[in-house]
Amino acid sequence: xxxxxxxSNKRCAVIGGSGFLGRHLVERLVDRGYAVAVFDxxxxxxxxxxxxxxxxxCDKHALLVALKDVSIVFHCASPAPASDDRALFQxxxxxGTRTVIQACHEAGVQKLVLTSSASVVFEGTDIKNAKExxxxxxxxxxxxxxxxxxxxxxxxxxxxxxxxxxxxxIRPHGIFGPRDPQLVPILVDAARRGKMKFIIGDGCNLxxxxxxxxxxxxxxxxxxxxKTDSPLCAQAYHITNDEPVRFWDFMSQILVxxxxxxPRYHLPYxxxxxxxxxxxxxAFIMRPLVQIKPTFTPMRVALAGTHHxxxxxxxxxxxxxxxxxxxxxxxxxxxxSYPHLRKGx
Ligand SMILES: NC(=O)C1=CN([C@@H]2O[C@H](COP(=O)(O)OP(=O)(O)OC[C@H]3O[C@@H](n4cnc5c(N)ncnc54)[C@H](OP(=O)(O)O)[C@@H]3O)[C@@H](O)[C@H]2O)C=CC1
Ligand SMILES: CC(C)=CCC[C@@H](C)[C@H]1CC[C@H]2C3=C(CC[C@]12C)[C@@]1(C)CCC(=O)C[C@@H]1CC3
Numbered sequence: 001x002x003x004x005x006x007x008s009n010k011r012c013a014v015i016g017g018s019g020f021l022g023r024h025l026v027e028r029l030v031d032r033g034y035a036v037a038v039f040d041x042x043x044x045x046x047x048x049x050x051x052x053x054x055x056x057x058c059d060k061h062a063l064l065v066a067l068k069d070v071s072i073v074f075h076c077a078s079p080a081p082a083s084d085d086r087a088l089f090q091x092x093x094x095x096g097t098r099t100v101i102q103a104c105h106e107a108g109v110q111k112l113v114l115t116s117s118a119s120v121v122f123e124g125t126d127i128k129n130a131k132e133x134x135x136x137x138x139x140x141x142x143x144x145x146x147x148x149x150x151x152x153x154x155x156x157x158x159x160x161x162x163x164x165x166x167x168x169x170i171r172p173h174g175i176f177g178p179r180d181p182q183l184v185p186i187l188v189d190a191a192r193r194g195k196m197k198f199i200i201g202d203g204c205n206l207x208x209x210x211x212x213x214x215x216x217x218x219x220x221x222x223x224x225x226x227k228t229d230s231p232l233c234a235q236a237y238h239i240t241n242d243e244p245v246r247f248w249d250f251m252s253q254i255l256v257x258x259x260x261x262x263p264r265y266h267l268p269y270x271x272x273x274x275x276x277x278x279x280x281x282x283a284f285i286m287r288p289l290v291q292i293k294p295t296f297t298p299m300r301v302a303l304a305g306t307h308h309x310x311x312x313x314x315x316x317x318x319x320x321x322x323x324x325x326x327x328x329x330x331x332x333x334x335x336x337s338y339p340h341l342r343k344g345x
Pocket of ligand 2 (some may be wrong): 173175178182183184186190193196198200207208209275295296297300301305344
């Protein structure tokens, strides 16, 4: 019988390694002595110790070149939630993830770590300190969430000790930090257009915002602790800062840190949600004629006006996870990293 030569445990690939989370993950892996292959649809930087492979993850042949001699694959590529393009989410998150799994099998990869999302259980209503056993959302709030659910199920079902292929899913929530193209830029853009005067609801809703380095730490711990006899096999893990914060306090700290005023006036949650729903419907109906991208989507309003924070007790117990950067320090580092977005800059 032919024996399969095991690739070095220190060779890994990051699919989506040019993105916000992916690049932070790549940098930390290099620091820890890994040789890293980045596979992404674009190349956004260069780094010693990193080889770039540009391609679409739906293309198995392109993937196979990047996965040669790799033992661990981190899959953190996805279209941006804001794209709201059903066909694109289906193609990349579902068909593409199936292709990633097939490519892993063919390349002899032993571990696959998926970046899922805590939103897979979010239906737009309050979630307080939820554990991972909460059922997936029956009515996912958008296409992004719908396809992240399918993607997570597919990756966890692919876990097979017999075939020496182990999988685990990390569910982060509200990732923020330097170089994030979403949270701080969207917030500052809204502030500059005078849209950050209002608090949706009573402003007391608690939310997890997770510093990118803590998310990276969770991914690396998961990869290193994932073994045939470990409890991580085929499991999902919440990774958060473990410090739920009022959504509007967090937004205010970022805004004030960058020189903008904090929102002050309250608007009823149901009113704003209703308007967002109406705008979304109008944009949907008019899509064949004109592309409209409303700032207030139902998903964003729900995120801004409900409680959604998650327990990471399972990650603490099974992989010894603890956040490495506390929230206060994380906010300070983030604010400092966006000098070009300061008021007046
Ligand atoms: N940011 C957050 O708050 C959260 C993120 N997540 C998950 O974390 C992961 C990373 O998110 P984040 O870093 O914010 O996202 P980014 O958009 O910054 O990174 C994703 C990367 O994947 C690339 N990509 C997209 N489609 C393909 C494709 N078909 N083939 C190859 N590469 C592709 C993107 O390229 P391009 O930019 O050109 O599209 C981008 O470089 C995602 O899976 C996301 O669902 C989960 C919870 C919260
Ligand atoms: C915790 C979590 C999952 C956060 C995700 C981050 C983004 C979804 C937020 C980043 C900036 C936020 C924002 C709004 C909603 C949520 C974000 C997009 C508003 C659109 C909410 C309504 C407003 O008053 C304007 C806000 C701009 C910033």
